[in-house]
Amino acid sequence: MIPHTHTLERAGRLILDARVRPALHPPKRLGRWIALAAAAIAALGASACARKDTLKTLERVVLRDTVPAEASIWLDVAGRVWVGRPGALTEYDSTGRRLGRMRVPISGAPEVLWTVPGRIYLRTAGAATVIDGAGKALATRRSGSPLAADPRGKWVYTATRTGSVLGLGAQTLGPLWGWPDTGSPVSALAVSPLGDRVYVALAGSEAHDVNAGIEIRDALSGRLLSTYLTNGGVKALRAGPEGTLYGVLGGTVVALRHGPEGLKQVWSRDVGGIGHDNPDALRVSPDGSRVAVLARGSELNLLAAADGAVLEQSKRAPRDATWDAAGRLWVLGAREIQIVR
16 A cells, blocks of 8 residues: 555655754754654555555456445356345356346345355354255254354254254254253364364353363264363364364464374464454365465455465455365455455
């Protein structure tokens, strides 16, 4: 971002005045004015550099209308682009031309969680629903609890307020079975690529003496295999295709892998903190080599899955991002989509 012209002009005038009217300022004050003006220009320049977009963009798709801050993006198998807006999914082609609009039966901007032939699973802040290809509601569940899919399509995992994991019918979203309460709210859920393990992120509860952590449970029986303790609740949790588990704790992204005694940290990367919003979403590339870390509406960091190194970043207020089958990242902005190689 280029600093405002009037700000630079003002800083320049300070230096100019100090040089052409030295009699008005003693030497010490002159030096102070010059230093302050130079610092102001340097700070503005640093701010502009900090907002620089370093994404390796292959193509930009300009949209005909503005996308709201809470919007989401999804690509279907036919290559069409769907943008989730309050109460609807809007369809675009690869040139940004609007093709149609599908109303959804829940309020708020829907996020597409996953799809199976004939069914699309959507979520908003307070509800989840299953619709068919025409947008007709097949089932709806009024809950803001996290959801995760069984890779074999048998059911959908969710949790209660007291920490019980439930198995919901894949078509009805009605409870089929449940595991005992843990005494702590569940902040995130994930399932291993093979579907044999379920990762349950507990926010922790002082009242019930439950520490914050990630439980690893056997998907068949619900038996607790091990627990990885954390300093707080995990906001986002994703399992990569090769089994690495990624989580967001505050402003930090961690990568965890299984060892003889349970999960072990491989690396951590701070992307939040002063001058940055904490991330709230993770998107793992199809080949597992990169992880897109989103602070939605604020910034995006693209990390190397091997060591967490920051490869590229953007502060252009990304609404959402998703990977296509070719391993390209589609980043949704206010008026365009960046396709990143």
